[in-house]
Amino acid sequence: MHNFRKTNTRPYLDSLKKIGVGLCLLFIFSCGGTKNYDLLILNGTVYDGSGNTPIMADIAIKDSMIVMIGNLDDAIATQTIDAQGLAVAPGFIDMHTHLEPIMELSSCESHVRQGVTTALGGPDGGSPWPLGSFMDSLEAKGIGMNVAYLVGHNTIRRNIMGLENRTPTPTEQRAMEAQVDSAMQAGAYGISTGLKYLPGTFSNVEEVIALSKVASKYGGIYTSHLREEGLGLFDAVAEAIQISEQADIPVVLTHHKAIGKPMWGKSSRTLSMVDSARARGLDIKMDQYPYTASYTGISVIIPSWSMAGGLEAFEKRVSDPILRDSIRNGIVFNILNDRGGSDLNRIQFAKVEWQPELEGKTLKYWVEQKGLEPTVENGAELVIEAQLNGGAACVFHAMAEEDVTRIMQHPQTMIGSDGRLVEPGMGHPHPRWYGTFSRVLGHYVREKKTLSLQEAIRKMTLLPAQTLGLTDRGQIKENMKADMVIFNPETVIDKATFEKPHQYPEGIPFVIVNGNLTVDNGTFVDARSGKVLRKQ
Incomplete structure (x- = not known):
């Protein structure tokens, strides 16, 4: 029979427990107290897109999202940007973009270098067709920025009626409405018209209202290259307002202008028409490019x-x-x-x-x-x-600077380049293709004081996001998509001119699309992190 001696083990167990708890706490604080992020932006002056006064803050990005805003001195990340002395803003949303070459220029470099992270295509009545299958192909290819599309009235009319100068038959009208419906179901954000162009110029307002009602049913918008932008401008604006009222649809007067010497200075009247319509409860906005010359x-x-x-x-x-x-x-x-x-x-x-x-x-x-x-x-x-x-x-070259300035200052004016994707050596483009957004920031904000910086950013970010119904972009807030541009407000400027248009802007060292750096310290990165956005 073995004689075992009883020993009091309680003190040893208590000590082990204390050591274990200490080790666990050490592990928690060392691994969980400072989270790992994909990208940190430190020491920047943050303009959130709302038009409010900017704040000094750090921003953390993970898995394409803005996950933290505040003091992040102790945070760690795979990549870090020191934005000391730089403005941090939501990525710019271009409300009028000619994306026709996107299959060939899918990196979208000429737009991304301007700080554009989302572009609206299908303007002026022209869009890809069939829109749904085109967007599928674009997704498969990969793109450098986010894109959304409008369905083009001219495209639809040409599909059904060719270039015939007449009103549609009831059968043709129904066929056009069915095509608009198909595009909206595929994810279009609305309908665009080019009533100055063929064949849209042959349509009457009743035709356009009927098609716009289809887009309105899906919560879409209506953007229009007006029937006239010169001597017939007032009637053309009135027509767009009529379409808004009768189709119950938000309207954007795209690349709004007063063109031709007899109309210089007349934007004061068109802006009054917009204000009067808005006072009646209609949703009328405008977009504009910051130049006194058009391109078509x-x-x-x-x-x-x-x-x-x-x-x-x-x-x-x-x-x-x-x-x-x-x-x-x-x-x-x-x-x-x-x-x-x-x-x-x-x-x-x-x-x-x-x-x-x-x-x-x-x-x-x-x-x-x-x-x-x-x-x-x-x-x-x-x-x-x-x-x-x-x-x-x-x-x-047929616009007056006073009209450009007056339209830009209106609170319902957004910025839209009316630019086409381009790369150096392709023809002799309008400089807006390279310089629209940097020109607003450099020339009209810093040099001319036409706008405050926060108001200019609002016109490029939150206002277009609200117009399109993009609830996860256009603003720097936690749980928003990480589309951002970081620029130097003291140096940002467009370099493209009418004589030498193939020049990228300066003063935009970083652009982020869905959490990925696409311009990194001034160098373009072909990350293809853009998404094809479809209206839900």
Whole structure:
């Protein structure tokens, strides 16, 4: 029989428990007290997008989301940005973007370098078709920024009616409405019109209202290149307001302007019309690019009736001396009173596939190159020749600075580049393709004091996000998507000019798309972290 001695083990057990608890607490504080983040932005001046006064704060990002804002001195992350002396803002949302080359330029570098993290495509009545399958293909390819789309009225009308100058039959109207419905179900954010362009110019307001009602049913918006932006501007704004009222749909007067010398200064009246409509409860906004020149096809100064039926029909009309004389007179009128700015030097060729050496040159230059007197009549004849050759894209220097400033200062004006994705060497583009957002920040905020910095940022971020119904973007808040731009408010500036447009802006060292650095200390990173956004 073994004789065991009883021993009191309680003190030893208590000691072990104390040691275990201490080790656990040490583990908790060492591993859990300072969280691991993907990206930290420290010491920045944070503009949250609301228009409020900025604050000094740190921001933590994890898994594409903003997860913490405050003092994060003790936090650790895979990457850290010291934003001392820099402005930290939500990524800019471009309300008017020509995304047509996105399959070829899917990195979206020319936009991302401006601080744009989300772009709205399908403007001016033109959009991909079928929209749903196109967006599927875009998702599969991968893109450098977030994109959303409108369905284009011109695209829909061309699908059903071609370029015919008439009202649709009831069957055709129903077919167009069905296509709008299909696009909205696929995730479109609304409908756009280009009522100055073919074939939208042939539509009446009843047709547009009926199509807009379909978009409204899904909570969409209506954006419009107005029927006229020159002498007919007031009637065109009234038409857009009528569409808002009768279709029960928010309206954006896109790239709002007053074009042509007779209309300079008249934006005061169009803004009063917007204010009056809003006072009646209508949701009317605008977007704008910060330049006194527009960019579009040279056909915009050709009477639209002459182009019904397409190029072949146009060729027949200009071969008839009487019709040609009427067409030429219409072009002369538009040069003097509309986009021509009353001067052949104000029409600058941008993309001319049939004679690339004209790119960057003016209509006056071409007239003189032909050995002709630089008269408006001779300019009109060469406009006809250009259209017969297949058309050309032009920059039209025909707006007044006072209107640009007045429209920009309106509280319901957003910023939209009306820019096309581009890379250096592609034609002679409008400088807005490279410089819209940095021009607002550098020229209009810092140099001209047209806007405060926080108000300019609101126009580029929260206001467009609210317009589109984007509840997780457009503002720096916890649990929002980490789309951000970090820039130097003392140096940010556009470099692209009308003479040398292929230049990226300066003063934007960091851009973040869905939590991923796409511009890192001034170097573009082809991260393809953008998303195709679909309206839910």
